[in-house]
Amino acid sequence: MKHFLEDIKIDLEKNANHYGDPDCKICNGLGIILDNYSLPGESSYKLCQCVEKMTLCDGNPPYEYFDPKENCMKECPSKKARIALKKILFLEKQSGIPTRYKNKLLTSIDVNISEGDNFLYVIDHVYAVIKNYPSNKNTYGLYLYGKTGTGKTLLSCIILNEMIRLYQIPVRYAKISRDILGKIRDTFNPQSEFYGEGRKIEEELANIEILVIDDFGVQKDSPWVNNVLYDLIDTRYEKNLLTILTSNEPMDSWKDISNGRVFSRLKEMCLEIHLDAEDYRLKKAKSIH
Ligand SMILES: Nc1ncnc2c1ncn2[C@@H]1O[C@H](COP(=O)(O)OP(=O)(O)O)[C@@H](O)[C@H]1O
Ligand SMILES: [Mg+2]
Numbered sequence: 001m002k003h004f005l006e007d008i009k010i011d012l013e014k015n016a017n018h019y020g021d022p023d024c025k026i027c028n029g030l031g032i033i034l035d036n037y038s039l040p041g042e043s044s045y046k047l048c049q050c051v052e053k054m055t056l057c058d059g060n061p062p063y064e065y066f067d068p069k070e071n072c073m074k075e076c077p078s079k080k081a082r083i084a085l086k087k088i089l090f091l092e093k094q095s096g097i098p099t100r101y102k103n104k105l106l107t108s109i110d111v112n113i114s115e116g117d118n119f120l121y122v123i124d125h126v127y128a129v130i131k132n133y134p135s136n137k138n139t140y141g142l143y144l145y146g147k148t149g150t151g152k153t154l155l156s157c158i159i160l161n162e163m164i165r166l167y168q169i170p171v172r173y174a175k176i177s178r179d180i181l182g183k184i185r186d187t188f189n190p191q192s193e194f195y196g197e198g199r200k201i202e203e204e205l206a207n208i209e210i211l212v213i214d215d216f217g218v219q220k221d222s223p224w225v226n227n228v229l230y231d232l233i234d235t236r237y238e239k240n241l242l243t244i245l246t247s248n249e250p251m252d253s254w255k256d257i258s259n260g261r262v263f264s265r266l267k268e269m270c271l272e273i274h275l276d277a278e279d280y281r282l283k284k285a286k287s288i289h
């Protein structure tokens with residue numbers, strides 16, 4: 001099964017931003033590859049061999065070398081790749097993606113284990129969202145729902161990681177209780193480092209190019225919470241920004257909340273996909289025995 005994810009990976013890389021050797025079989029032209037030997041929490045990307053090979057500078061800014069023939073300094077052919085790598089590492093750091101899901105790409109998905117359910121359909125949509133993004137930014141978002149352990153957080157983080165790696169787009173991962181509601185509540189507490197910064201946090205989430213809201217809908221009986229969520233979703237809707245949501249509950253469960261306002265926005269912004277696989281950890285345990 002691995003081969004079809006490999007094919008998808010190559011297809012995405014061929015359509016991405018290229019900073020390396022276009023004929024390189026290792027990076028497919030990206031110039032940047034995932035470093036499989038990096039430690040958890042460490043930077044996970046590095047330059048591909050093809051970029052090292054074309055390097056004429058000393059590897060430091062301003063990435064120039066001396067050309068004796070013309071007796072002047074020139075831009076190193078590796079410059080764009082070196083700048084792109086820095087950008088990727090910066091975007092990754094800013095993204096808030098949890099360490100556990102940091103180095104995960106489409107090829108990290110274990111397909112065999114999910115055979116028999118709708119996992120291939122799910123992967124198709126994840127792939128389409130990534131592939132179509134550069135040409136059609138208002139591509140539909142996803143609302144992934146299902147039980148615990150079905151891969152919702154994994155898939156949503158894979159989308160963010162691929163968007164950073166392939167296109168260098170600013171993204172944000174936010175877990176609803178901790179990164180959104182918790183932080184905004186904190187802004188009312190004078191002891192908190194976020195005191196008085198409520199609007200800033202809300203605006204940042206409302207404006208980031210691609211946002212994952214993980215575990216959406218866990219505290220939906222508070223009108224305050226519903227308003228915060230509605231404002232966030234509504235602003236992103238108006239700006240046509242890509243939003244990926246994960247939830248334990250179907251979109252329908254929002255129908256009667258806040259006069260259905262959140263529901264109607266979600267319905268227009270996102271394709272709802274049910275992950276009906278078994279808990280991955282249980283399944284894996286079973287497959288070992
Ligand atoms: N199809 C899959 N392939 C590889 N790992 C998976 C898959 N589905 C889930 N996992 C792993 O199982 C664990 C639980 O997945 P997670 O995405 O956190 O589930 P959820 O967010 O739906 O509760 C994670 O460690 C994740 O990496
Ligand atoms: Mg999760």
Ligand SMILES: [Zn+2]
Binds near residue numbers: 020021027050051
């Ligand atoms: Zn290469």
